[in-house]
Amino acid sequence: AGFGGWGERLKAAVHYTVGCLCQEVEEDKDVRFSKQSIAAISEITFRQCGTGCFLILCRHAKRTTVTTEDVKLLTRRSNSLLKYITQKSEELASSNMEQKEKKKKKSSAAKGERTPGEQETAVTENEDSSMA
Amino acid sequence: MADRRSRSRLRRSGHHNARAAAAQTELSVENRRKSLRSTLAKQRLAVFPDLRNGTPRLMLKRVVQNQPQVSPLAPQISSHEDTQEVHSEVPSKRVSSMGELQLPDVAPEGKSITVFHTTKKRRKLSISEFERAAERRLPQNQAPSTLDSTITARSFRMSVGSLLAPDTVEKRGLLRRPKTRKAVDLQVFEGKVEQNMLNSKGQNYLVDSQSISGIRTSILTSDAEMMMNTTELFVQPQLDEQNQNKFSALEPQQSDSKTTAQRSLISDGDQEEERLEGLVSDVRTNEGRTQRDSKSSSLHDEHVDRMTHISPETRAKQQEEKQDQSPQSNPMAQISFSEEEVAGTPEHGPSAGYSEHLEKKLAEKAELQITTAQDSRGETEMASSAAEELAEGSVGAHGSPGAEHKITNGIGAEGLDRNSHAFSSFDKRGMILLDETDEQGDELQDQAIMLDLNSSVEEPAQDEAEQPASGEASMKTPLFVRAPAKNLLLSMPHVEKVAAPRSPQQLLQPKTVPKRLGPPQRKPREPQIPGSLIKEIFRHFAKMPVTKEAFKIVEKCSERYFKQLSSDLEAYTHHAGRKTVEAADLEVLMRRQGLVTDKMPLNVLIERYLPLEYRKLLIPIAVPVSEGWRWILNLLFSVLLGSQCDTSCFSPS
Numbered sequence: 001a002g003f004g005g006w007g008e009r010l011k012a013a014v015h016y017t018v019g020c021l022c023q024e025v026e027e028d029k030d031v032r033f034s035k036q037s038i039a040a041i042s043e044i045t046f047r048q049c050g051t052g053c054f055l056i057l058c059r060h061a062k063r064t065t066v067t068t069e070d071v072k073l074l075t076r077r078s079n080s081l082l083k084y085i086t087q088k089s090e091e092l093a094s095s096n097m098e099q100k101e102k103k104k105k106k107s108s109a110a111k112g113e114r115t116p117g118e119q120e121t122a123v124t125e126n127e128d129s130s131m132a
Numbered sequence: 133m134a135d136r137r138s139r140s141r142l143r144r145s146g147h148h149n150a151r152a153a154a155a156q157t158e159l160s161v162e163n164r165r166k167s168l169r170s171t172l173a174k175q176r177l178a179v180f181p182d183l184r185n186g187t188p189r190l191m192l193k194r195v196v197q198n199q200p201q202v203s204p205l206a207p208q209i210s211s212h213e214d215t216q217e218v219h220s221e222v223p224s225k226r227v228s229s230m231g232e233l234q235l236p237d238v239a240p241e242g243k244s245i246t247v248f249h250t251t252k253k254r255r256k257l258s259i260s261e262f263e264r265a266a267e268r269r270l271p272q273n274q275a276p277s278t279l280d281s282t283i284t285a286r287s288f289r290m291s292v293g294s295l296l297a298p299d300t301v302e303k304r305g306l307l308r309r310p311k312t313r314k315a316v317d318l319q320v321f322e323g324k325v326e327q328n329m330l331n332s333k334g335q336n337y338l339v340d341s342q343s344i345s346g347i348r349t350s351i352l353t354s355d356a357e358m359m360m361n362t363t364e365l366f367v368q369p370q371l372d373e374q375n376q377n378k379f380s381a382l383e384p385q386q387s388d389s390k391t392t393a394q395r396s397l398i399s400d401g402d403q404e405e406e407r408l409e410g411l412v413s414d415v416r417t418n419e420g421r422t423q424r425d426s427k428s429s430s431l432h433d434e435h436v437d438r439m440t441h442i443s444p445e446t447r448a449k450q451q452e453e454k455q456d457q458s459p460q461s462n463p464m465a466q467i468s469f470s471e472e473e474v475a476g477t478p479e480h481g482p483s484a485g486y487s488e489h490l491e492k493k494l495a496e497k498a499e500l501q502i503t504t505a506q507d508s509r510g511e512t513e514m515a516s517s518a519a520e521e522l523a524e525g526s527v528g529a530h531g532s533p534g535a536e537h538k539i540t541n542g543i544g545a546e547g548l549d550r551n552s553h554a555f556s557s558f559d560k561r562g563m564i565l566l567d568e569t570d571e572q573g574d575e576l577q578d579q580a581i582m583l584d585l586n587s588s589v590e591e592p593a594q595d596e597a598e599q600p601a602s603g604e605a606s607m608k609t610p611l612f613v614r615a616p617a618k619n620l621l622l623s624m625p626h627v628e629k630v631a632a633p634r635s636p637q638q639l640l641q642p643k644t645v646p647k648r649l650g651p652p653q654r655k656p657r658e659p660q661i662p663g664s665l666i667k668e669i670f671r672h673f674a675k676m677p678v679t680k681e682a683f684k685i686v687e688k689c690s691e692r693y694f695k696q697l698s699s700d701l702e703a704y705t706h707h708a709g710r711k712t713v714e715a716a717d718l719e720v721l722m723r724r725q726g727l728v729t730d731k732m733p734l735n736v737l738i739e740r741y742l743p744l745e746y747r748k749l750l751i752p753i754a755v756p757v758s759e760g761w762r763w764i765l766n767l768l769f770s771v772l773l774g775s776q777c778d779t780s781c782f783s784p785s
Contacts, residue, residue, distance in 0.1 A: 057707065061708050062708070079322075084329050
C-alpha cells in the first residue's frame with residue numbers, strides 16, 4: 001500500500017523472520033513446516049500489517065500508530081492468545097516504565113521520552129503478535 | 133529420483149538456455165549437461181540399466197557426437213511435425229519410445245532441442261501406453277523384464293507425477309503418500325498454547341503434570357467455548373461432553389438437595405448445547421454493564437427461583453426450566469461477568485506471581501474436577517470442592533445453572549481485552565466449578581481447596597477494593613475495568629460474601645444469596661430479537677417449511693451471533709475512547725465483516741439497502757431551500773404510498 005520501494009524488502013524480511021520462528025517451533029515440537037505454509041503465514045502477516053485490520057482499527061482510534069490496544073482488539077477472539085499478548089504487554093509496559101524512570105532520573109526532559117517509549121512498545125508488540 | 137528431478141530441471145533450464153544461445157552453444161551446454169547426466173546415469177546403471185541408452189538426452193548425445201552438426205534453425209518441419217509429438221512425449225517418457233526417436237536419427241539433434249523447447253507441458257501418458265513402449269524397448273535390454281518394468285514404471289510415475297497404482301508399487305520411497313489431513317484440534321492447540329505460556333513463565337507453579345493437565349482440561353473447556361464462539365451453525369459434537377459436564381455441574385450447584393439423579397438427567401447433550409449457546413450469547417450481552425446494577429438484584433432472585441425449581445425435578449422439567457431460564461440467564465451472566473471483572477481487575481494490580489498462583493490453583497482444581505467429571509459421571513465425588521469453587525467464582529451466578537452456564541460461556545467466549553489474563557484464570561475457575569459440580573454431589577468435600585480458593589478470591593476482591601486507583605499508569609484497561617467494576621453493586625456484596633462464607637458449607641451460599649436479593653424477580657429481561665422476525669426471515673430464505681427444532685437452533689445461533697457482534701461493536705467504541713456507538717464504529721464492524729471495502733463504501737450500502745427515510749438520516753444531502761420543501765413533501769408522499777413507487781424520482785436533482 002504505502003510502502004513504495006520498501007515493499008519487497010519488507011516482505012522478504014517478514015518472510016525470513018517467519019521462517020526463523022517456524023524453525024524454532026519445528027525444533028520445539030518436532031514437526032516440520034512446508035514451504036507453502038511458511039509462505040502463507042508470512043503473506044498473511046504482511047497483508048494484515050499492510051492493508052488490514054491493524055490499520056483500520058488504529059485509524060478508527062484516530063491514530064497513525066498501531067499500538068498494543070489495536071493488537072489486543074484483534075486477538076479478542078482467541079482467549080489464550082489474548083491472554084498471552086496481554087501478559088507480554090504488561091511485561092513490556094513494566095520494563096518500559098522502569099526504563100522511563102531511569103531516564104527521568106538521568107535527564108530532565110520528561111515529556112520527550114514518552115512517545116518513543118510508546119512507539120517502541122507498539123513495534124515490539126507487533127513482533128510479539130506475529131510471534132504468537 | 134532426485135536425479136530424475138534434477139535432470140528434468142536441467143532439461144528445462146537447458147531449454148531456456150538453448151533458446152537464448154546459438155545452436156552450437158546450445159549443443160555444448162547440452163553436452164555438458166549430458167555428460168553430467170551420463171555420469172549420473174552411470175552411477176545408476178545398476179538401478180536403471182536402460183538409462184544408459186534409453187533417455188532421449190543420452191541418445192541425443194550419442195547422435196551429436198556421432199553425427200555432423202546440423203543447424204537447428206533449418207526447418208525440416210515436414211518430417212518433424214510428426215516427430216514433434218514424439219519428442220513431446222520424450223520429456224515425459226524417459227525410457228519409452230526409443231523406437232520413434234531412432235527414426236530421425238540424423239537430423240533432429242537440433243530439432244530435438246527446439247522440440248524440447250516447445251514441450252513445456254508434459255503429456256500425461258497412460259500407463260498402458262507406457263507399458264507397451266517399455267515392452268517394446270525391453271527386449272533390447274538384457275535386464276530382467278520384471279525388474280525393469282517395475283523400475284521403469286517407478287521412474288515413469290515419478291516423472292509424470294501421477295499417483296501409483298498401489299499394487300504395482302513395491303516401495304513407496306519418494307512417492308507421495310495420500311495426504312491424511314487431520315482436522316486441527318482446536319482444543320489441543322489451545323492447550324498447547326496455554327502450556328507454552330505457562331511453561332515459559334516459570335516452572336515453579338506448574339511442576340506437576342496434574343496442574344498442566346488441569347490447565348489443559350480447563351483450556352479444553354475454554355476451547356469448547358472458543359468453538360462455540362466461532363459462528364458455526366452446528367456445535368461440534370466434542371463439545372457435548374464438556375457441555376454436559378458444565379450443564380450438569382450447574383444444576384446441582386444451586387440447591388443443597390441436588391441428587392445425582394438430577395445430575396445424570398441433566399446430561400442431555402442437545403439441550404445443554406442450546407443452553408450453552410444461549411448462555412454464551414447471554415454472556416455477551418454483559419458488555420452493557422449499565423444493566424448490571426439494575427439486574428443484579430433480579431439475578432439473586434433468579435438464583436433462588438432456580439434453586440427451588442431444580443431440586444425436585446424430573447428431567448423434562450429441568451430441561452424446560454433451563455430453557456426458560458436461559459433468557460433470564462443474561463442478568464445472571466452479567467453478574468457472573470461482573471464477578472469475573474472483579475476477580476479480573478485485581479489481577480492487574482498484584483504481581484504476575486499471584487496470577488500464576490491463582491492459575492495453578494485453578495489448574496489443580498480444574499484438573500481434579502474435570503478429570504473426575506469426564507471419567508465418572510453421575511458419581512458423587514468432590515462435589516463440595518466444585519460447589520465451593522463455583523460459589524466462589526460467581527456471586528450470584530452460583531445459584532442458577534443458567535448463570536453457571538453463562539459463566540463458563542462468558543469466560544470461554546468472552547474476549548474482552550480488559551479482562552484478558554484475569555479473565556481467563558477466572559474462566560478456568562468457573563469452568564472447574566462447573567465441571568465438578570456437574571459430576572459430583574452436593575456435599576462439600578474438599579473444603580481445604582475451597583478455603584484456599586476463597587482466600588485467593590478474597591484477596592483480589594479486597595485488593596480491588598483497597599486499591600481503587602492504584603493501577604499502573606500504563607495499564608489503562610485495568611483502570612477502566614476497575615472503575616465500572618467498583619460501581620457495580622455486586623462488587624461489594626462479592627467482597628462481603630467472600631469474606632463471610634469462610635465456613636465450608638455450601639448450604640450457606642444459597643442462603644446468603646436470597647438474603648441479599650431484592651423483590652424484583654425476572655422483570656428486567658434482556659431485550660431479544662423477536663423470534664417471529666427471525667422465523668419469518670429464515671423461512672423466506674429457506675423457501676421450505678422449517679421445523680421447530682431447526683428454528684430453535686437458528687434462533688440460538690443468531691442470538692449468539694448478534695451478541696458477538698454487539699460485543700465487538702462495544703469494543704470498537706471503547707477503542708475510540710467513546711461511550712456512544714457511532715456510525716464510524718459500525719463501519720469498522722462492517723469492514724471487518726467484509727461488507728465494506730475500499731470498493732464498496734458504506735454509503736453505497738446504505739443507499740442500496742436501507743429505506744429512504746433512514747438514508748436521509750445517515751447521508752446528509754444539501755438541498756436548496758426553495759426546492760427543499762417540495763422535495764420533502766414528495767418524499768413524504770412516496771413513503772406513505774409505500775415502496776411501490778419509484779422513489780428515485782424524488783431524489784434531489
